[in-house]
Amino acid sequence: MSKNPAASLVTLTVASKMLSVDEAISAILENTERLEPETVPLEALPGRIAAKDVSAQITQPPFAASAMDGYAVRFADASVGATLTVIGEAPAGAPYSGMVDKGEAVRIFTGAAVPDGTDHVIIQEDVTRNDVHIQIREPQDEPRHIRQAGIDFKQGDILVRAGERLHEIHGSVLAAANLAGAQVYRRPKSAVFSNGDELVEPGSTLKPGQIVNSNHYALAAMVSGWGGSSEYLGRAVDSEDAIRAYFRRGRDADIIIPIGGASVGDYDFVKSAFKKEGGELVFEKVAVRPGKPTWFGKLGNASVVGLPGNPASAIVTAALFVQPLMRRLAGESVQGAPVFHKAALVTPLEANGARESYLRAKASLTSSGLTVSAASNQDSSLLTPFSKANCLIRRLANASAAAKNDAVDIVWLR
Ligand SMILES: Nc1nc2c(c(=O)[nH]1)N[C@H]1C(S)=C(S)[C@@H](COP(=O)(O)OP(=O)(O)OC[C@H]3O[C@@H](n4cnc5c(N)ncnc54)[C@H](O)[C@@H]3O)O[C@H]1N2
Ligand code: MOO
Numbered sequence: 001m002s003k004n005p006a007a008s009l010v011t012l013t014v015a016s017k018m019l020s021v022d023e024a025i026s027a028i029l030e031n032t033e034r035l036e037p038e039t040v041p042l043e044a045l046p047g048r049i050a051a052k053d054v055s056a057q058i059t060q061p062p063f064a065a066s067a068m069d070g071y072a073v074r075f076a077d078a079s080v081g082a083t084l085t086v087i088g089e090a091p092a093g094a095p096y097s098g099m100v101d102k103g104e105a106v107r108i109f110t111g112a113a114v115p116d117g118t119d120h121v122i123i124q125e126d127v128t129r130n131d132v133h134i135q136i137r138e139p140q141d142e143p144r145h146i147r148q149a150g151i152d153f154k155q156g157d158i159l160v161r162a163g164e165r166l167h168e169i170h171g172s173v174l175a176a177a178n179l180a181g182a183q184v185y186r187r188p189k190s191a192v193f194s195n196g197d198e199l200v201e202p203g204s205t206l207k208p209g210q211i212v213n214s215n216h217y218a219l220a221a222m223v224s225g226w227g228g229s230s231e232y233l234g235r236a237v238d239s240e241d242a243i244r245a246y247f248r249r250g251r252d253a254d255i256i257i258p259i260g261g262a263s264v265g266d267y268d269f270v271k272s273a274f275k276k277e278g279g280e281l282v283f284e285k286v287a288v289r290p291g292k293p294t295w296f297g298k299l300g301n302a303s304v305v306g307l308p309g310n311p312a313s314a315i316v317t318a319a320l321f322v323q324p325l326m327r328r329l330a331g332e333s334v335q336g337a338p339v340f341h342k343a344a345l346v347t348p349l350e351a352n353g354a355r356e357s358y359l360r361a362k363a364s365l366t367s368s369g370l371t372v373s374a375a376s377n378q379d380s381s382l383l384t385p386f387s388k389a390n391c392l393i394r395r396l397a398n399a400s401a402a403a404k405n406d407a408v409d410i411v412w413l414r
Pocket of ligand 1: 195260261262
């Protein structure tokens with residue numbers, strides 16, 4: 001497969017100290033270059049970042065076209081009671097080639113090129129047709145029902161700027177501009193694996209101490225929303241050898257995301273397995289709650305983000321750290337920390353501890369502006385608060401208590 005061409009430029013700064021959220025995001029971005037461009041067909045454009053400006057190959061509409069079914073005439077002839085001679089027909093796709101003179105009309109249909117000499121289309125409901133004649137029954141106030149050439153765009157107009165994120169409409173816009181595809185940055189591939197002897201698959205009969213393996217479903221959907229693809233490799237048991245095999249399987253991905261086994265327990269082997277595979281650690285913990293054991297490194301050309309196993313920790317740290325990495329690889333101009341918005345608290349918050357915290361919360365647009373309410377239980381093992389949450393409230397390290405209506409920073413989850 002093709003590799004990140006800039007990977008050789010990466011400078012690794014091993015940091016054993018605990019980084020702040022901003023420092024961790026900066027370290028990730030400093031060690032990540034956007035992927036190489038590729039040309040893709042129109043169907044593949046949504047969600048991708050344009051690698052080059054795209055200009056229109058043709059003018060759209062390419063010709064002045066009728067907006068209605070009726071008769072193309074000279075507006076000066078279109079007075080009530082006038083009789084005009086129908087000299088031909090202009091269906092869409094087969095223009096009438098002659099000139100239309102005074103007292104003449106051409107039968108025309110929606111989308112057809114307007115014949116030379118005409119400047120108005122009378123809708124068929126406004127005339128009485130009698131063999132080769134039409135008689136005008138309704139007053140025509142002004143020249144109408146002609147779409148001039150180029151009202152959408154002109155040949156050479158720039159329709160997409162380099163760096164722009166393409167969405168569901170761009171395929172149609174570029175098709176109308178007579179293009180079959182565009183140059184975009186390659187879609188980052190992530191390889192995800194879980195770790196833990198206790199994990200079993202959904203639908204299993206649980207033995208004592210077992211937990212259902214759930215984190216990777218949310219992660220795959222989040223990754224896809226950030227412009228990447230995700231392959232789930234499976235679950236590694238708690239052994240260095242098993243985990244090393246998963247790192248080897250993921251080596252061709254742009255990002256490897258092990259979930260769990262990130263902390264300091266006797267069975268947390270993920271970082272040691274990563275190092276034995278030749279991985280270089282950039283940082284190994286972040287002063288964030290949830291998500292302290294989040295770590296980041298490089299394994300060959302792949303970036304590796306180790307997520308904590310607790311479900312809320314995994315999801316929050318994916319949003320904070322995998323997201324900018326994925327967006328940078330996908331070609332977006334990601335600068336650093338997430339974009340925060342202000343929202344007024346619906347319920348007060350306690351003073352925060354020493355780690356910057358991200359609370360699962362629901363923000364709503366009300367008549368008094370954006371308000372936000374944190375989930376009552378913020379335990380890092382909980383998944384269900386995310387079902388209702390649409391944002392995270394950021395609480396800076398050691399922030400003092402916040403009262404109802406105080407403004408806090410939120411970051412959208414979707
Ligand atoms: N002595 C210390 N203990 C812990 C520390 C610490 O600093 N010192 N940090 C704590 C923090 S904070 C977190 S977060 C957790 C994360 O640890 P791990 O990444 O090693 O996670 P695991 O031990 O593997 O799992 C934690 C928890 O999550 C469940 N889990 C794991 N993977 C999945 C999955 N794919 N789907 C669903 N649930 C999963 C697992 O069963 C555990 O219950 O460490 C603290 N400990
Ligand atoms: O940082 Mo851990 O995610 O609090 O439980």
